[in-house]
Amino acid sequence: MSAAPKDPAAFPSDPVGIAQRLIRFETVNPPGAEAACVHWVRDLLDAAGLDTRLLAKDPARPNLIARLPGRGLVPPLLLHAHVDVVPVAGQDWTRDPFGGELVDGELWGRGAVDMKGHLAMMLAALLRLAAAGTPPAGDVILAVVADEEAGSATGARFLVEEHPELFAGVRHAVGEDGGAELGLGRQVRLHPVVVAEKRAVWVRATLHGTPGHASRAAGPTGAAHKLQRLLTAIDGGGLGTLMTPAVDRMLQELAAALPQPFGGRVAAFRADPDDPAALAGMDETDARYLRSLVQHTVNATVVHGGTATNVLPARIDVELDGRLLPGDFGREDFLRQLRERVGCDMDLEVLVEGDKMPAPRLDGFYERLAGILKAKDPEGVPFPMVTTASTDARLFPRLGIQCYGWLPLLHDLDRSYRGRLHCPDERIAAGALAFGADCFHELLIGHD
Template identity: 70%
Template structure:
């Protein structure tokens, strides 16, 4: 394997910012430097990284502002003024990353090495690579003297990975004035990729996200000495029955309009044999056997889009190896389909499945976003992708994960899209690199994405 750097550091000004040379505007160079800041959350400590970004943008003459409820975890707002012909457009990105502890990495996770045409490191995909695309596009516009139709706002935030309290939530609750007039926003795609690259090159455009509902479920029963057979009414027995009741992963089939549209367009985008399977699933989502032959990860993803899901993830209980526990708590990761489904409806379905007499405590509740729209701005995103990759196929997608988009849409009414333009080979599934060891992204994919963002922001597609 060949390991390279993008070259010597560009000259810096007093603020530590890179100059406006071609290298200083390179998405690869920017992504390398972002990765080299260890912003693992928790604890986050994103200040040094955010200040570096500010230095780069200030050095280019782009207006920036820092606001924070925790000085160790600041938010940055940058604005590139436009001609006033369109409403402001929001780009939002987070600089915190998930931990690497306990993972076996082939290369150092914070070195930002380029090896065999790929940039390695935590955050390469989620989402420092995408932030580098955004920054590179803004810097290119500034250097070329291009003025967008409307203001471009870049919000760089901490804390997306653990709840957004000091990041996007703080911004929308304490500083909504920064986003006055914004109708549309672009953020990360939440890992929305289908794994069908060997059939067609799909460009996902996320139009909706599933909503988080995390629940603690407690089972109780008589205790006693563990040298004796456990009672049938014991906590362990009741836990076993709960786990069996949710082993399918879902709470019943629910066909929503946005998922129906996605499956319809996906079926049309794929070759006939594969497309027919997708169409059969669309018409009968209760029978996942029609998807036989597709990748297992793809099947699980599609099945997760036609039902509220619930997954057992964390278990607490017991006081000693020789004591039958009297109480066991199970944490469940619930995800609610987009639309008007309420938390109460989700909990009712869950109680019907696990047992109405069990204690359920909702401890994380995601925001209820407005219904998704496929409108003219979606068409602009698709047009950029089609112009840059005529053989690629833009596709409206629903993601099972949630991002900061939920806060901008639910609190400010902004229509949010997840858009990470990537062009890559059929064997690369970026979704499978999210939060995983050896996270990496192709240099060509970063450059393609930066070109797409520049075309969108400058209106040159």
């Protein structure tokens, strides 16, 4: 609720103009400092006549809830987007990452894709709907949140835990896709609709060893020996193959839609994910992604241990980034598998555990998201995707909301947008933003 009415003419209404303004707010997390950006979005939506409300756990990091009233024919639909971005320090940018420059039809800047550009699509669609004066079938709720890139404590988690009433009646939500992209030869334009995310279980493994003088052979009781066993056991990054229903469905649809030889490779991988020949000839990034979908993965990322070159360490700590497949997999089961695989004694402490998401539903709402993409890009192939990343979509299901990651993007076949996420020179084509805004508009008009 702003102090004075704003003049709509003072704000852009097109997705490129909106994204440009959003990028120019430096909202690098940490520290986030999302307030100025969120206030600007609030003013933009106030000027368009929407109901807005700020809610903050930390006043420097507010969240915005905006509501466009509908006709009450269908339940409210939630759109959620974060305005914080990952740092640019140490990255070699060709242009100012906070300049929002439009160069040769591309909008440059941190957040152009993840996810200020995405938010701009949502905002442009909402503004168009509000300006038309015809209410949508159901209320549209937009949550613009802080802190997605660093745990969501002041953002979506705060809203879900402290203000669940804001989301009363919502059954479906649309948010970011967590970098979901699959090249697969770039023969057709693939439109992922994320229906499930893997969840993080981060663990510290502590390996104890017999300390002593390092001038003598250490033997199997040494902590370094155990470290070697641990790293060997998880070399390759996974804990064994497991085909879940969501991944099976994804591979089935891809195999049917993709031209050869890609369709055949995906079909072979689906038939036998353990057959190394199935992924032969496939792009290494795609192959690693597909392998990550049929197993809980574990990567060693931080190692601490030892005090001096000539002293056998009594203890080595290894931090492990574990990612569990979507479904009913508990952390105890995961830790047991890890222990069995490594086969030597170690203490395991869970540092972070992501929320378990419900089984994906490929119901009428999914069909609608896929159908809009198909209608707007008849050559493109929408498909249900499982992503290895986790987003704020992990937090809303506890309110009974089914979440989908949907970034409608008309990207060039020969270019990857994933390669730009969290990387220098992040940018997005102006045409892709316009396509996305059109898709969101279509969704909002008649959402169900």
